[in-house]
Amino acid sequence: MNIKNLIPNETLRRLNPGLFEPRQQPATFHAAEKEKDLHGDIFNECRARGWIALHGSMAERTHRTMGEPDYVILADGGRVFFIECKSKTGKLSISQVAIARHAAKLGHTIHEVRSMEQFLGIVNEKI
Numbered sequence: 001m002n003i004k005n006l007i008p009n010e011t012l013r014r015l016n017p018g019l020f021e022p023r024q025q026p027a028t029f030h031a032a033e034k035e036k037d038l039h040g041d042i043f044n045e046c047r048a049r050g051w052i053a054l055h056g057s058m059a060e061r062t063h064r065t066m067g068e069p070d071y072v073i074l075a076d077g078g079r080v081f082f083i084e085c086k087s088k089t090g091k092l093s094i095s096q097v098a099i100a101r102h103a104a105k106l107g108h109t110i111h112e113v114r115s116m117e118q119f120l121g122i123v124n125e126k127i
Contacts, residue, residue, distance in 0.1 A: 031088035031114045038085045051075045067095030082110040
């Protein structure tokens with residue numbers, strides 16, 4: 001069974017307002033001063049490409065796992081990206097380092113990005 005056939009695009013649009021329309025704000029092409037700006041740029045890029053970006057709210061405490069990366073991105077071609085955003089001076093927490101190391105042992109990479117250039121370099125890399 002193909003899940004694509006289960007939920008029509010109009011239902012997705014209602015459940016996720018703005019999922020298909022990128023916000024109007026310029027991309028950041030230098031190390032981000034504020035992590036939230038980088039989050040917004042990455043989310044906009046994912047929407048513009050038609051990707052699903054799973055992301056918890058930065059505005060309020062969520063029920064996510066400690067150390068979980070900021071984004072799990074379901075991209076085209078069956079690709080999945082795990083992205084942890086940091087500002088120019090931000091540091092990984094102990095739990096973020098632990099999750100990244102354990103993920104690496106399982107064959108996964110959690111990418112730490114500080115700019116849109118880094119993010120685009122990762123997602124545009126040819127396999």
